[in-house]
Amino acid sequence: MLAFANACDDIAALPAKNAKIERLATYLQTLEGDDLRAAARFASGNPLAARDDRKLAIGGRTLLAAAERTWGVDGTLVSLAYRETGDLGEALARVAREPAALDLFSETLTPGGFAQMLDELASASGKAAGKRREGVCERAFRACRHPREVAYVAKILTGDLRIGLREGLVLDAIAQAFGREVATVRRAAMAAGDVGAVALAARAGGLEDIAIRYGAPIGFMLATPMTFGSSYRELAAGTWLVEDKYDGIRAQAHIRGNTARIFSRTLNDISRSFPEVVAALAACPHDAILDGEIVARRGEAILPFRYLQPRLQRADPDAALQAEIPVQFVAFDVLAAADRFLLDEPLVERRTEVAALVARSPALVVAPWHTLEPGASPETIAELFDAARARGNEGLMLKRTDAPYVPGRRGKWWLKLKRELSTLDVVVVAVEWGHGKRKSVLSDYTFAVRASADDATLKTIGKAYSGLTDVEIAEMTKWFLDHQTGSKGRALRVAPEIVIEIAFDVIQKSSLHDSGFSLRFPRIVRLRIDKRASDIDTMGDVERIYKAMLDREGVDV
């Protein structure tokens, strides 16, 4: 693992994308077999294959306990180092000692060997799972010969390398390392759902043999926010397809023969929560991968998101719950049909395919849409927006008619329009005990945005009392206690994994938080269990909202 750690340290220090790609390519060239598969996955920030929906469930606590047993260091020392570095991997690397003499005879760590340990971690379940996980982490630490290995072992375990690599760049590096076309590598990655398998196939010259894998979810295409009430200049760029923005659960449906599975945005299989949707999808005559949104719907009325929560939380819902909260899959895109990938077809073509593929039923419909010629007026947009709101939907989605489907990317092909200019998806980084009635629950959250899409450094931007329900607050309290990574006065630092949506009235410059901004009247709109920390908003989003606000107020920036 030392070569992996050295490569990552170099990559972190290289600012230019191309230089990062080249460094990674040089390293990947030196590997084969299990080591190549594992190193490619690790470099993209995944401890397991992306299509693997198991979780490692390793929190700060487990790592601290394992560190204590390996090196005899005590937790406060690690907390101190964590406070200075802001990264658990770096903190552990500081406190790690030379391996004990005995350990020198234990295993040495290779990427392939470490991948096996990760597999054990992901499979640990049942009563003694916690202890087993701790034991595996200890074994991994004992096998480290160098503090840089410790740093990256911990970073991989917690799922964030912070070296500015995304899966896209890893795929570019694979193409470069083994002399393949980038487009071929990307295509294979979509089909395989695992960069590790793609690296192996690229080395062996077998990329073309990777076929569409029904049952292996593909990354979701995402939209860039547009500011409500602006002049919508971005719309001059082309012809747009406009549809409602549904406030439900984004879902990818894989229809194969007379079976179907549904995956959430975090690529988890959620089929068991929505049996009536599965049955409706399975009745479609052709194999296909559809993109859409699951909404709660009674007759014509779309119900607010909170109605969906009990459905999402319950596998195998009984007939009563199905009748109480009827759900529907609204299909708006198609990624593959039979053995054809449709990702590079223009959206208009894909929409025609969706209409042909879907066998409509109460639990399955195609999203209605309009076409908007270039340069549509703000009045037209406002009318469409109000109509969408009147139907119970959140706003509008605008998609370029010539757009390909770009998995896992937020680009300018898709734009989203919501009224509250002022909501941000943020991650909770610290929590505090409440006051009065709430003194025994952690109800006060400090939250952060990402530095940028490529830089996972977290920048705090505000603090809010929880607007969640008492049950949610109690559940979150338990989670935060299990995932604390240190403390400061009354506040507990926690693993940055819980994503919340924050609404606020005004954004202003401030030295109070490390983002350089603060929010007025921030309130928690809801937990975003559908989002991961890597999906949260960035400093770029914050600056855009800030500028838009000044623009509207007629202030020069």
Ligand code: AMP
């Ligand atoms: P947000 O959750 O605010 O980041 O908005 C992006 C989300 O909008 C996507 O992940 C989808 O779940 C959701 N969405 C709702 N309606 C649509 C639609 N018609 N097309 C694409 N995404 C949609």
